[in-house]
Every structure is written in structure tokens, then in C-alpha cells.
Amino acid sequence: ELKVEQNPLFLSMQEGKNYTIYCNYSTTSDRLYWYRQDPGKSLESLFVLLSNGAVKQEGRLMASLDTKARLSTLHITAAVHDLSATYFCAGDKIIFGKGTRLHILP
Amino acid sequence: NAGVTQTPKFQVLKTGQSMTLQCAQDMNHEYMSWYRQDPGMGLRLIHYSVGAGITDQGEVPNGYNVSRSTTEDFPLRLLSAAPSQTSVYFCASSTGLAGADTQYFGPGTRLTVL
Numbered sequence: 001e002l003k004v005e006q007n008p009l010f011l012s013m014q015e016g017k018n019y020t021i022y023c024n025y026s027t028t029s030d031r032l033y034w035y036r037q038d039p040g041k042s043l044e045s046l047f048v049l050l051s052n053g054a055v056k057q058e059g060r061l062m063a064s065l066d067t068k069a070r071l072s073t074l075h076i077t078a079a080v081h082d083l084s085a086t087y088f089c090a091g092d093k094i095i096f097g098k099g100t101r102l103h104i105l106p
Numbered sequence: 107n108a109g110v111t112q113t114p115k116f117q118v119l120k121t122g123q124s125m126t127l128q129c130a131q132d133m134n135h136e137y138m139s140w141y142r143q144d145p146g147m148g149l150r151l152i153h154y155s156v157g158a159g160i161t162d163q164g165e166v167p168n169g170y171n172v173s174r175s176t177t178e179d180f181p182l183r184l185l186s187a188a189p190s191q192t193s194v195y196f197c198a199s200s201t202g203l204a205g206a207d208t209q210y211f212g213p214g215t216r217l218t219v220l
Binding site for chain 1 (some may be wrong): 139141146147148149150151165196198207208209210211212213214
């Protein structure tokens with residue numbers, strides 16, 4: 001059974017800094033998803049990563065997938081306050097990690 | 107397109123009551139799923155369906171039933187509500203598990219069981 005673990009679970013960072021959120025999964029997963037959730041809102045799809053070495057970028061967010069290490073990363077470049085949200089990764093059958101609550105300080 | 111819609115937005119039940127959470131999508135998606143979200147637990151998959159007439163259990167199916175008689179609708183039934191079912195419930199749909207499928211989530215139903 002697939003298990004998905006994210007770390008850190010909470011992250012407070014300064015605007016302008018770079019940081020990475022990690023997503024490890026326990027068994028083979030054909031794809032890896034990243035989602036964003038704002039407080040009290042639904043989930044918004046950010047990235048779908050389909051193969052080893054896949055890298056996708058949207059604005060200040062970049063996601064990558066290493067299937068051999070069973071690891072995906074979400075890298076934030078020069079963080080801005082608008083990126084404050086909870087970020088989830090999910091594997092096959094959309095099994096979710098517990099989320100990373102990101103708070104960016106001005 | 108309305109996307110994925112859920113009703114009601116809020117619901118309060120008493121222990122032992124039953125109810126149905128409605129979910130509908132107008133994107134002709136084959137894959138639909140139900141999740142519950144609890145603080146600190148992320149989202150947990152309750153049931154999913156890969157097409158009309160086909161459903162399967164997720165991580166936390168106990169206490170819930172689903173059916174999929176049409177492509178558009180995927181209702182979630184609580185048989186006898188318990189306080190442990192207090193949660194926010196999200197329905198989602200996508201074109202399928204294969205390929206670069208984006209999941210679209212509904213706005214959620216906030217359920218409180220007293």
C-alpha cells in the first residue's frame with residue numbers, strides 16, 4: 001500500500017528566500033501530483049509528474065520527480081507572500097501526503 | 107462548464123442520522139473520487155470510481171457507501187453518522203488515472219456530526 005510522506009509539515013520563511021519541500025513515497029508510483037490549498041478553500045492542481053527525471057515549472061514553483069529514489073521535490077524560488085498556502089503531494093490513486101503548511105513572512 | 111459541484115456546502119447531523127452528499131461533474135470525466143480532510147491528516151481517499159457502474163474502496167471506506175449510476179454523478183452516503191465523521195468532504199474528478207490527468211476538486215462539504 002502506497003504511503004506518502006511530506007516534510008517539513010510546517011515551514012515559515014522570509015520573502016525572497018528559496019526553499020524545498022520534500023515528498024517521499026513508499027512503493028512504486030506511476031505519477032506524482034502536487035496541489036495547493038488556500039485556507040478554507042478547495043484544492044488546485046499545480047503539477048502532474050509522469051516519469052523519472054520529469055521537471056515542471058510554473059512561476060516561482062518547480063517540481064521534480066526521481067522515481068528511483070521515490071522522491072519528489074517542490075522548490076520555491078524567491079518566495080513571495082502570495083505563495084503562502086498548504087501544499088500537498090499525492091501518488092497513484094491520488095493517495096495524499098499530510099501537506100506542508102507554508103507561511104511566507106513579508 | 108460548472109466543473110465539479112457539491113451540495114450541500116454545510117451540514118449538521120445528529121449521531122445515527124443518515125444523509126447523502128451530492129457530487130456532480132459536467133466534464134465527462136470517467137474517474138471520480140471522494141476524500142475527507144481532517145486537520146493534520148491531509149486528504150484521505152474514501153471511495154473512488156473509474157466509470158459508471160464501477161466503484162472501489164479507498165483508504166477509509168467504513169461507514170460510507172457510494173454508487174455510480176451515471177458518468178456525471180457520484181453521491182456519498184453516510185449510513186449512520188458518527189462524530190468521527192465530522193470532517194470536510196471533497197469530491198474530485200479527472201479523465202482517468204492514465205496520462206497527465208489533472209484532478210478537479212469540488213468546493214467541499216463541511217459536515218458536523220453532534
